[in-house]
Amino acid sequence: MMITVGGFGSTVRSNPMADSQTNLAWATLLDIGPPDGRRRLHDRLAHALRTAVRTGRLTLGAAVPPSRALAEDLGCSRWVVTQAYAQLIAEGYLVARVGSATRVSWTPHTAPPRSAAPRTPSRPPIRYDLAPGLPDLRSFPRRRWADAVRTVTGSAVHYDLGLPDPAGHAVLRTTLAQYLQRSRGAEAYAHSVSVCAGITDGLVRTCRALRAEGITDLALEDPGWGRLRDAATSAGLRVHPVPVDHDGLRVEDLERTPARAVVVGAAHQFPAGTVLSPARRARLVRWARAVDGFVIEDDYDAEFRYDHHPVAVLQGMDPSRVFLLGSVSKTLSPALGLGWLVAPAAMTRALRAANTVAAAPPVLDQLALATFIDRGWYDAHLRAARRRFRSRRDLLVHTLAIHMPHSRVAGTAAGLHLLLHLPDATDTRAAVQAATAAGLRLADLDDYRTEPSPQRALVLGYGNISDTEIPPAVALLGEVLRTAAPRPWPDAGR
Numbered sequence: 210m211m212i213t214v215g216g217f218g219s220t221v222r223s224n225p226m227a228d229s230q231t232n233l234a235w236a237t238l239l240d241i242g243p244p245d246g247r248r249r250l251h252d253r254l255a256h257a258l259r260t261a262v263r264t265g266r267l268t269l270g271a272a273v274p275p276s277r278a279l280a281e282d283l284g285c286s287r288w289v290v291t292q293a294y295a296q297l298i299a300e301g302y303l304v305a306r307v308g309s310a311t312r313v314s315w316t317p318h319t320a321p322p323r324s325a326a327p328r329t330p331s332r333p334p335i336r337y338d339l340a341p342g343l344p345d346l347r348s349f350p351r352r353r354w355a356d357a358v359r360t361v362t363g364s365a366v367h368y369d370l371g372l373p374d375p376a377g378h379a380v381l382r383t384t385l386a387q388y389l390q391r392s393r394g395a396e397a398y399a400h401s402v403s404v405c406a407g408i409t410d411g412l413v414r415t416c417r418a419l420r421a422e423g424i425t426d427l428a429l430e431d432p433g434w435g436r437l438r439d440a441a442t443s444a445g446l447r448v449h450p451v452p453v454d455h456d457g458l459r460v461e462d463l464e465r466t467p468a469r470a471v472v473v474g475a476a477h478q479f480p481a482g483t484v485l486s487p488a489r490r491a492r493l494v495r496w497a498r499a500v501d502g503f504v505i506e507d508d509y510d511a512e513f514r515y516d517h518h519p520v521a522v523l524q525g526m527d528p529s530r531v532f533l534l535g536s537v538s539k540t541l542s543p544a545l546g547l548g549w550l551v552a553p554a555a556m557t558r559a560l561r562a563a564n565t566v567a568a569a570p571p572v573l574d575q576l577a578l579a580t581f582i583d584r585g586w587y588d589a590h591l592r593a594a595r596r597r598f599r600s601r602r603d604l605l606v607h608t609l610a611i612h613m614p615h616s617r618v619a620g621t622a623a624g625l626h627l628l629l630h631l632p633d634a635t636d637t638r639a640a641v642q643a644a645t646a647a648g649l650r651l652a653d654l655d656d657y658r659t660e661p662s663p664q665r666a667l668v669l670g671y672g673n674i675s676d677t678e679i680p681p682a683v684a685l686l687g688e689v690l691r692t693a694a695p696r697p698w699p700d701a702g703r
């Protein structure tokens with residue numbers, strides 16, 4: 210192996226039998242610098258060693274190489290190394306013992322003592338998780354996912370292990386296009402699908418492309434998921450909140466904004482849980498055509514619809530005006546970091562051009578997802594999850610009715626969360642704080658609004674709580690509401 214050591218002006222051939230990592234590590238660690246005409250070589254080596262000890266790169270007790278070995282690696286005489294070591298021994302940085310390696314004997318006094326490390330404030334342990342956002346992590350299909358990973362690790366061709374296509378592997382794009390056509394009624398083809406790390410990542414990519422096409426203003430639903438707003442602003446767009454009512458996004462309000470693009474949860478708005486009505490869908494598409502703009506459809510949990518068939522995507526109404534974003538975050542796990550983006554044909558080039566440095570998810574994970582879907586395991590998983598969530602939702606609604614008869618639930622037809630509307634005087638913020646302190650995680654609807662509203666509601670997720678935990682969790686919530694927000698909760702449910 211050839212190593213060039215800056216400063217010696219020589220290229221040395223290290224012993225091929227020696228540990229090349231070690232050689233490289235020492236050459237890198239000891240930055241001897243170029244010859245400066247003033248200091249001799251052993252002084253420069255001593256300086257490099259001293260700096261390494263002072264900055265903590267060489268720590269207390271670490272052995273330095275035998276002088277002969279280091280001299281050989283650095284391509285200098287052994288005398289240079291012994292002089293440098295002697296200097297540092299004299300200064301107290303190194304200690305030499307007969308029959309043992311020369312070692313570092315000093316530790317930087319600037320290093321913070323262990324006990325001074327900043328402490329993270331301790332949080333109360335979570336007993337019950339009613340926060341929205343997660344699917345049932347206990348039922349992640351570990352065995353089948355592991356089978357899919359094992360299969361593709363064995364079958365991937367050499368080419369697959371090379372530089373990935375930033376738009377995603379062709380096999381997964383084809384599989385996703387077929388899946389989205391048959392299960393979501395989308396108009397999708399392999400060339401219009403990009404693989405991304407999730408909906409948030411898909412939105413960042415879309416916003417970059419819109420920005421490059423001269424679109425500067427984007428509308429978002431209010432209430433809505435804050436990370437989508439962050440994604441849009443990180444891509445340089447100005448954002449405009451648009452209210453939502455029982456028919457979904459108020460398109461008439463959208464029409465009054467300067468936005469030429471809008472993000473909408475058409476099948477199941479987060480967190481209101483509404484479905485965009487047929488009249489609003491048609492009006493939204495007309496708006497996009499009129500402003501020469503785009504709708505970005507957030508299809509985050511539409512697979513879970515309990516009392517009717519899933520609502521088909523809006524994208525099918527006008528694929529030239531609608532971007533479709535989806536992911537496995539609500540169906541399998543957000544930890545997989547796998548999602549998709551279907552772009553209008555006229556925007557695929559702009560999308561690629563605006564995202565040349567975006568990294569696609571790991572190729573083996575992409576291929577594993579393709580296998581998981583192609584073998585029918587994704588559909589089977591969704592069928593089982595839908596059954597499980599439907600009965601869990603029924604249990605939650607029933608238990609809430611017993612413990613909190615003054616409340617009203619909404620948004621129960623689909624998804625993994627519902628809204629618990631409470632009497633107007635309820636202090637939901639205090640209730641969430643008290644619940645957190647008692648080990649119950651949940652969310653205040655106001656957390657998703659740009660402005661607080663007089664209508665009080667909690668957002669309760671039931672994806673990641675077991676059925677047996679629901680009765681005690683709801684009983685605890687009732688208790689919390691009676692103590693933290695006492696006025697409207699005299700003896701509710703007792």
Ligand SMILES: Cc1ncc(COP(=O)(O)O)c(C=O)c1O
Nearest residue numbers: 342407408409434479509536538
């Ligand atoms: C409204 C909404 N959209 C999208 C997502 C999913 O985002 P991602 O696919 O980036 O995990 C979430 C996750 O909580 C969400 O609440």
